[in-house]
């Protein structure tokens with residue numbers, strides 16, 4: 043029996059997962075690293091940390107593996123999207139990576155629209171310009187760190203850099219390239235026109251391959267450090283949301299995913315390359331060849347809950363923090379939360395909006411606030427579900443993954459707010475499972491991606507919407523939606539105090 047490894051380079055941690063060819067998950071190791079937030083709106087990480095922690099995690103995995111390392115035939119990646127890694131001529135990292143949730147680039151967003159025009163950007167890239175996307179970060183470095191930008195030879199996305207360090211080969215793949223604003227999404231090639239319009243040399247875009255393409259094998263140094271075999275084939279992998287979709291079996295029309303990690307996404311499979319959503323949602327290449335997906339993004343989904351925990355219950359686990367959740371009524375006794383801790387993307391592309399608790403009462407306890415946080419995160423995702431439904435998509439069941447799927451009560455809240463049946467996976471491994479599936483499919487262990495997902499994915503419990511709860515949440519959702527408009531100006535005016 044052969045084995046494969048999926049590496050998920052997340053925002054909070056790297057997770058490596060070892061799976062057997064028959065779909066059995068053998069082991070998982072996770073190593074966390076810090077987020078560097080030197081000032082409001084900034085979010086960076088040191089790429090060296092990703093490499094060190096991945097090697098440590100792989101070593102731990104191999105140390106506990108009681109079969110021949112040479113039977114681990116393939117390894118692939120899932121990665122946090124959009125982060126900018128800049129390399130010089132010697133392939134050395136020029137600065138910390140500027141991440142997807144860094145919102146310093148509002149001015150650069152404006153410049154892109156001024157130079158290229160919104161219609162052209164949408165036509166070429168199928169996406170609106172948002173602070174999170176890589177091109178805005180390239181322009182920020184060009185403007186604020188020109189000497190450093192001059193030295194840039196190539197840019198990479200986070201997991202593409204990690205793969206380079208493990209194999210010595212430089213590539214990107216379509217699902218992650220789609221989040222840069224430099225890819226012609228429908229045609230699957232870097233856009234010379236976008237590069238020219240915004241003043242970025244086309245030569246710094248890395249070669250593109252398919253997600254299941256083999257890009258080489260591990261370097262002898264990495265094999266030595268981890269105990270893996272030098273013959274282990276390495277496959278390109280995909281953006282974390284594309285991998286999350288693969289790992290949840292979202293590979294045909296009509297399937298929808300809700301993923302609550304640091305960010306939160308509602309994602310829908312899309313066969314066609316030419317639907318028009320006017321930039322209201324993201325439109326990216328899937329990890330399945332020639333397929334696409336659309337998604338709405340809440341920047342601080344799981345992050346809102348972990349921020350709340352770190353700030354008010356640092357020494358407690360999530361389960362301790364959320365004990366007693368079921369005793370708090372729907373609406374947290376009149377308390378609403380908006381999850382705009384670092385700004386928002388869908389449906390309000392706004393980097394200056396910030397969170398609110400509305401309706402704080404002297405009787406409120408910490409657990410009421412915790413319930414309001416969970417409900418607010420889920421309302422924010424419901425705004426994306428609403429966009430999909432308004433575009434004609436039928437959403438009656440949703441696969442829920444990510445850290446947010448660990449709490450049963452939250453899964454029921456999702457069912458009631460989305461008014462859809464929520465399905466949980468038996469092995470909640472998130473995008474790392476999708477990466478392992480890409481490695482298994484790429485290695486030729488299966489004849490098709492579908493055969494591979496059927497072997498690896500096992501569904502568990504489902505949660506049906508409770509009509510009485512749905513009705514209450516529909517009323518609350520109308521109030522929730524008012525909070526953005528009514529706090530926008532206040533937040534703009536508060537900006538100078540941040």
Ligand SMILES: Nc1ncnc2c1ncn2[C@@H]1O[C@H](COP(=O)(O)OP(=O)(O)O)[C@@H](O)[C@H]1O
Nearest residue numbers: 052054303304344347348360444445446448449
């Ligand atoms: N036991 C739990 N109950 C509820 N939520 C949880 C639990 N454990 C983790 N989470 C949520 O999941 C988030 C982390 O999800 P994860 O998928 O691991 O994130 P990422 O891939 O972005 O690093 C945390 O921020 C937290 O909000």
Ligand SMILES: O=C(CO)[C@@H](O)[C@H](O)COP(=O)(O)O
Nearest residue numbers: 052053122123142303304305
């Ligand atoms: O920016 C996006 C998607 O456009 C995020 O979804 C990132 O890809 C980070 O994901 P997590 O660390 O939350 O999984």
